[in-house]
Amino acid sequence: MDIANTALPTVLVVDDEVRSQDAMRRTLDEDFAVLTAGGAAEARAVLEQQEVSVILCDQRMPGLSGVAFLKEVRERWPDTVRIIISGYTDAEDLITGINEAGIYQYILKPWIPNHLLAAVRNAVEAQGLQRDTNRLHLELRSSTPVLRERAASNLAQARQAFDFGRIERAPGSPLDAVCELAARVARYDLSALVLGESGSGKELLARAMHYASPRAGKAFVMENCAAMPDSLLESELFGHKRGAFTGAFEDHPGLFQRANGGTVFLDEIGETSPAFQVRLLRVLQEREVRPVGGVRAVPVDVRVIAATHRDLEQRVRDGLFREDLYYRIAGVTLTVPPLRERVGDIAPIALRLLGDVASEFGRIGPSFSEETLGVLMAYPWPGNVRELRNEIARAVALSEGEKIGAQAFSARVLQGQAAGGLDTAELKGGGIGIPQSGTLAERLDAIEAMILRETLLRLRWNKTRTAKELGLSRVGLRAKMARLGLQG
Template identity: 80%
Template structure:
């Protein structure tokens, strides 16, 4: 009985009993499963039990899953949030990824192994973060056993989040970024990480933390774009009981919980000028004043901020305070988007296939040469996050051990064909200079690749469309390096 009680708790929120039962059967060997048919029942469960992961159906009577998960994010921020939906193009879900801090959304009809793998990964991430939050307490104890346990956890985290674990090819543009970050990590400087959504800014921030002298203390994350100013202040700086409706008890903010550690403020460029004033005061004075509190609380934290915005431009436009910009940008690091480092796509894809395959119970799955060529031809506007989702989808929907190109979504298969003719097959601009022959070669390579992608690498159909023989097509593929 005690073993069951020690399992992480998962809460299923779905108004259809059959859906609840199906998910329960998938998860009940690995988790303690709770269920709720509506938001009120779910709130009751969350108030009674510590829940690691919540899975919520998007379409429910009364309110959508995203709206409810936004409330969960505000009241139970440590719970990992997953939404399940049968509607892939729902604007509510897309907006909710940020607004509700959704960890992942799963498409119906879901695959049992895929669902189980996603929940396992979410629970492990929650457990690791919870362990790290307790680490600084254990390090201060006088019990040798607890000190050793804490040291082991710290060593594990350092291995998991080492700069070398940031997957990239030899000579990648990320090499210089990681080298600079490793040098900066030793010093207690504020760091601003710039880059597109999904490019790996948080991964770089975690590596910075675990390479720093603060590694034994908590690393806490807040997405500043996900919640309004008043709730953001409460989340970061804390609040006193009775300070606003729903404040039933004192709540220590993330700055207090991260004392001696690191606070990662994602999407800081989305904050309002009013909030920026308060944040600047905290950073200057080294203390926070909880909402409704009369006394300031000293805090010692390192701040790593991130944004996909051009903050210097926002300063010029009067949308971001110049004094706060210089306070957070002690050192600036830029993570290039995946389309600017196409050489990294292969190593990242191979690693993701191994990780996702293991999560889904398919550890031996691999990519064919044509599948890899297809991945390397797509520009990946969603960066590594989009690449991971595409690989997970392909593994879940294919029974073969070797994933072929046709297992990918239409968006990836035909993505090149819909792009501007100003781009070549590698997702980079056609040369603006060079001889006529060089420019024509680049255009020919683009047309060949797009045609092959459109026909899912069927050489017979591609050759027919281009008016070539199979031998002629193969010769041109070899010439332009398109043979997988």
């Protein structure tokens, strides 16, 4: 048993398998303080000493089952949000336990890291909203000015935290145009489709749109549509009524109802089945949900932002995605470029992540060497920002001194860097390609910057070798680098 001492929301993982505990800790520890327990007895001891926001509990454990333990938690620690993880595939059995224990959400094994992280984020946000609602109701009874001031302050903080300017990028990044378009459409009630590879930052863009919109004062909720079968996804999004199936002992409002007035972010919508697409299309067209087992439809007012790594237009042509639903969700389409197509963003993102990781690990002031930044900028990052963060966390853990050298990164990164460097298209994606307008001098400077950066990256920022290859002195190379705004 361990006790958290942090300002981050605390998540308690209850699982008798150490490997499962470690996997969930790695998935969650960027955003949460993660505690672990091997069973019900150990978890009770944690709860008696530590305030916990969310419990992630495995269903099958020696002694007390997950559902049985969470029934006890519901009685003794009702404010804690309860999530069950199970390998069962029988939806009715799962939902029976969920209703008995008042479980917020269930996650089927094998769980997907993105879905697990999204579920916990939603749970923490739901808990915070409930606490805020209770507090504001008390304030409303006593002092309306206090209520207004508190609500305005909370909204201002959220807008600042998720502002488009907080999406880390370099000057001239391809993300500038994406963020500019997203900011323009955010204030209008258009549906949006965000395209991009896994880990490229689609959720961050969706949150920024929510907090830049008139809906910012309401909830932002998200669901990974690829993570569960249709029956569970419908119950999670649209809710179900008491008695709808065996074990449905109470009404369960879906995410659309919880987000009423706000934004629903549907990640990986391209993975949904045609049958579910029909149900979702009806909800979007009629602006109402019919909970499973319900007779009456419930009006909902939400903005939907959907995301996928798939080519939805191709899936429409292949008959795998409904054309009418595609046009319904694609009021505006935003494409987040992968990290390899915006090389100039790698350095500022890496430095931001380094600060975050160092703070989490209790390290003071680590920095990257010039060689390290060159290696990071030369690797294609197929896992995008998520992979970059994992590599930086590894490097911080393996480095003792203040300077983090390239040798602290995995062989995959070092070999990928050495294998090929960058082509012209990738360099253009980094914000330093040839501009399509401007004076001759400006365009020649852009070409010179591209050649200099390509050579520096290929030679791992060795200035002596770079100067020799380009026929320059070291002083001349440094002068050009300073004039063209190249770091190092």
